[in-house]
Amino acid sequence: MQFISDNSDLLWSAFLTTLSLAVLSGLVALVLGTVLAAMRVSPMLPLRGLATFFVETFRNTPLTVVFFFLVFGIVQLDLQFPSRFTAAVAALGLYTSAFVCEAVRSGINAVPPGQAEAARALGLGFGQTLTTVVLPQAFRTVVPPLGNVWIALAKNTSIAAGFATTELTAALQRLTNVNGNQILLVFAVIIAAYLVITLPSAWAIRVIERKVAIVR
Amino acid sequence: MSVTSAATGEPLVELSGVNKWFGELHVLQDVDLTIARGEVVVVIGPSGSGKSTLCRTINRLESIDQGRITIDGTPLPEEGKALAALRSDVGMVFQSFNLFAHKTILENVTLGPVKVRGKSKAEAEARARELLDRVGVGHQADKVPAQLSGGQQQRVAIARALAMDPKVMLFDEPTSALDPEMINEVLEVMTSLARDGMTMVVVTHEMGFARRAANRVVFMDAGRVVESSDPETFFTAPSSDRAKDFLSKILNH
Numbered sequence: 001m002q003f004i005s006d007n008s009d010l011l012w013s014a015f016l017t018t019l020s021l022a023v024l025s026g027l028v029a030l031v032l033g034t035v036l037a038a039m040r041v042s043p044m045l046p047l048r049g050l051a052t053f054f055v056e057t058f059r060n061t062p063l064t065v066v067f068f069f070l071v072f073g074i075v076q077l078d079l080q081f082p083s084r085f086t087a088a089v090a091a092l093g094l095y096t097s098a099f100v101c102e103a104v105r106s107g108i109n110a111v112p113p114g115q116a117e118a119a120r121a122l123g124l125g126f127g128q129t130l131t132t133v134v135l136p137q138a139f140r141t142v143v144p145p146l147g148n149v150w151i152a153l154a155k156n157t158s159i160a161a162g163f164a165t166t167e168l169t170a171a172l173q174r175l176t177n178v179n180g181n182q183i184l185l186v187f188a189v190i191i192a193a194y195l196v197i198t199l200p201s202a203w204a205i206r207v208i209e210r211k212v213a214i215v216r
Numbered sequence: 217m218s219v220t221s222a223a224t225g226e227p228l229v230e231l232s233g234v235n236k237w238f239g240e241l242h243v244l245q246d247v248d249l250t251i252a253r254g255e256v257v258v259v260i261g262p263s264g265s266g267k268s269t270l271c272r273t274i275n276r277l278e279s280i281d282q283g284r285i286t287i288d289g290t291p292l293p294e295e296g297k298a299l300a301a302l303r304s305d306v307g308m309v310f311q312s313f314n315l316f317a318h319k320t321i322l323e324n325v326t327l328g329p330v331k332v333r334g335k336s337k338a339e340a341e342a343r344a345r346e347l348l349d350r351v352g353v354g355h356q357a358d359k360v361p362a363q364l365s366g367g368q369q370q371r372v373a374i375a376r377a378l379a380m381d382p383k384v385m386l387f388d389e390p391t392s393a394l395d396p397e398m399i400n401e402v403l404e405v406m407t408s409l410a411r412d413g414m415t416m417v418v419v420t421h422e423m424g425f426a427r428r429a430a431n432r433v434v435f436m437d438a439g440r441v442v443e444s445s446d447p448e449t450f451f452t453a454p455s456s457d458r459a460k461d462f463l464s465k466i467l468n469h
């Protein structure tokens with residue numbers, strides 16, 4: 001236990017880094033993924049095409065490759081993120097938005113078409129129909145799949161360890177290097193830290209799901 | 217005898233030379249139909265004859281391939297703001313009610329006036345309560361649709377459409393999804409609308425309603441308007457063989 005208190009600063013800041021990576025890129029992914037889903041169901045072909053291209057690109061590219069591109073690739077284009085942390089948020093956010101998009105889109109498709117028809121018949125435009133009638137109902141069915149996306153994202157933050165961001169997995173590497181005899185304890189602490197992030201969210205998701213359920 | 221106030225004769229909805237295909241299927245064939253202000257037109261015909269499609273072209277939930285549709289002199293616009301504005305003047309009541317499942321009854325009725333007409337919430341709510349009282353579900357205002365019976369839901373749907381002060385109302389088989397004991401409560405609301413001079417296009421097989429409230433019955437078969445006459449003539453002396461055949465089938469059970 002001595003070992004934990006000796007390294008509490010590193011562990012705590014690594015935990016906060018993992019948490020903020022997950023939360024920030026989760027927000028980016030939620031917003032961007034919803035916009036992409038809206039584009040994919042829009043009546044305008046160019047928007048649909050663009051969103052489909054984006055989603056298929058990020059869904060089918062390994063996350064490590066996305067990191068590589070955003071950290072090293074874009075330097076060729078004379079671009080650079082202000083920090084490795086922001087690059088990591090961007091990589092995780094873009095990558096995850098593709099999965100959010102697909103989850104939200106399946107939620108949109110699960111809303112009976114008569115709902116959107118009734119909204120359009122009242123004179124609501126495409127955007128109003130989507131934001132006031134379709135999306136609020138879609139999100140209700142999408143809570144469980146979005147929960148899975150969130151847990152995957154929390155774990156995917158570990159890729160940032162390979163790109164100079166000291167989050168939990170980087171701390172794990174560092175601590176096991178210098179404390180070979182404590183290796184099991186180090187693992188236990190790091191895994192517990194991940195669980196602290198994912199377990200309460202699994203619980204929160206179940207609560208939200210029960211709260212927002214709609215009777216049909 | 218018809219209870220409807222006589223239509224003024226001035227055309228409100230005009231379809232001319234309307235053709236529509238679903239792939240190979242020629243679902244609307246050279247349809248010409250003029251509906252006068254204040255007129256109540258009942259559309260009947262066998263299943264698959266194109267009644268719903270006809271109804272849905274009038275607010276362009278379905279687009280047409282040929283021909284022209286005007287409402288109050290304005291041709292139906294392409295998709296976009298102008299179309300949305302036009303739709304707000306055309307009320308629609310669906311077979312399956314389509315109330316917004318995540319909103320209360322009151323919110324269902326105020327959504328259009330607030331979002332489309334820009335009315336204040338208070339004003340929209342006052343009017344919504346009036347309309348809900350009128351269709352007899354005022355005391356259900358704070359429930360959600362799933363808590364209401366089918367007949368109540370359909371009356372809310374009518375109130376929702378009325379809240380937009382539409383120029384014309386379209387009904388696509390409004391009572392077909394209802395248990396028999398609830399059909400009348402909906403038909404009564406529709407009859408009172410007709411009596412108040414609302415312009416209505418009603419797809420229905422309710423012959424009692426047609427006789428009571430319609431100025432005209434339009435009979436469709438295989439995408440064509442085959443017959444268009446006053447209810448008395450249509451039910452007692454239909455001129456086409458297809459209408460005779462259809463009537464003998466539905467009246468004999």
Ligand SMILES: Nc1ncnc2c1ncn2[C@@H]1O[C@H](COP(=O)(O)OP(=O)(O)OP(=O)(O)O)[C@@H](O)[C@H]1O
Nearest residue numbers: 238239241243261262263264265266267268269270
């Ligand atoms: N979106 C669509 N795509 C392809 N075919 C369609 C579509 N909508 C309707 N149809 C077909 O067009 C024809 C006319 O359909 P419509 O719903 O207008 O008939 P209807 O007279 O309302 O019939 P019902 O009494 O069964 O409601 C039918 O053969 C139907 O299968």
Ligand SMILES: [Mg+2]
Nearest residue numbers: 267268269389
């Ligand atoms: Mg139909």
